[in-house]
Amino acid sequence: GQSLEQPSEVTAVEGAIVQINCTYQTSGFYGLSWYQQHDGGAPTFLSYNALDGLEETGRFSSFLSRSDSYGYLLLQELQMKDSASYFCAVPGGGNKLTFGTGTQLKVEL
Amino acid sequence: DVKVTQSSRYLVKRTGEKVFLECVQDMDHENMFWYRQDPGLGLRLIYFSYDVKMKEKGDIPEGYSVSREKKERFSLILESASTNQTSMYLCASSLTGGGDIQYFGAGTRLSVL
Numbered sequence: 001g002q003s004l005e006q007p008s009e010v011t012a013v014e015g016a017i018v019q020i021n022c023t024y025q026t027s028g029f030y031g032l033s034w035y036q037q038h039d040g041g042a043p044t045f046l047s048y049n050a051l052d053g054l055e056e057t058g059r060f061s062s063f064l065s066r067s068d069s070y071g072y073l074l075l076q077e078l079q080m081k082d083s084a085s086y087f088c089a090v091p092g093g094g095n096k097l098t099f100g101t102g103t104q105l106k107v108e109l
Numbered sequence: 110d111v112k113v114t115q116s117s118r119y120l121v122k123r124t125g126e127k128v129f130l131e132c133v134q135d136m137d138h139e140n141m142f143w144y145r146q147d148p149g150l151g152l153r154l155i156y157f158s159y160d161v162k163m164k165e166k167g168d169i170p171e172g173y174s175v176s177r178e179k180k181e182r183f184s185l186i187l188e189s190a191s192t193n194q195t196s197m198y199l200c201a202s203s204l205t206g207g208g209d210i211q212y213f214g215a216g217t218r219l220s221v222l
Contacts (some may be wrong), residue, residue, distance in 0.1 A: 087151060087152065096165075099144075102152075
C-alpha cells in the first residue's frame with residue numbers, strides 16, 4: 001500500500017520562504033503530486049514530479065528525491081493568500097491517487 | 110476550464126435515510142472519484158470509476174455504493190446514512206489515471222443527524 005507523511009502545520013511570515021516536506025512509502029512509485037486547498041474550497045493541482053530534481057513554477061517549486069522517498073514543496077515570497085492546506089499525493093494501484101493528511105500553512109504579517 | 114459540479118453544497122439528513130450525492134464533469138474525463146475529507150485525516154478515497162458502469166473500491170468503501178451510468182455523471186450513494194458519515198464529500202475527475210491532474214468539485218458538506 002501507500003502511505004505519506006507530512007507535517008500537520010507550518011507557520012511563516014509574509015515575504016519569507018517556507019518548505020513543506022513529504023515522505024512516502026509506496027509499493028511502486030510513479031511520481032509525487034502537490035495540491036493546494038483553501039478553507040472551504042476545492043483542492044487544486046500545483047505540481048507533479050516524476051523525476052528527481054526541482055521543478056519551478058513561479059513562486060512555487062517542487063522537489064523530488066526518489067532514492068530518499070522524499071519530496072518537498074517550496075513557497076517563496078510568501079503572501080497572505082498562500083495560507084491554505086497543502087497535500088502531497090502519489091499514484092496508487094490502478095488509476096487512483098493516495099493523499100497525505102495535509103499541511104496547514106499559516107502566513108502571518 | 111474543466112468544471113466539476115456537485116449537486117449540493119450542504120445537506121442535512123436523518124439517520125437511516127438513503128442519500129444520493131451527484132457529481133457531473135464537463136470535460137469528457139474517463140476517471141471519476143469520490144473522497145471524504147475529515148479534519149486530520151486528509152482525503153480518503155471511497156470509490157472510483159475508470160469507465161461507464163465500471164467501479165473500483167477505494168480505501169474506505171464500507172457503507173457506500175456508487176453508480177456511473179453516463180460518462181459525465183458519478184453518483185455516491187449512502188444506503189442507510191449513519192452519524193459517522195457526517196463529513197465533507199469531494200468529487201474529482203481526471204482524463205487519465207495515476208499522476209494525472211485531478212479536478213475537484215466544491216464539495217458537499219453532509220450532516221447526518
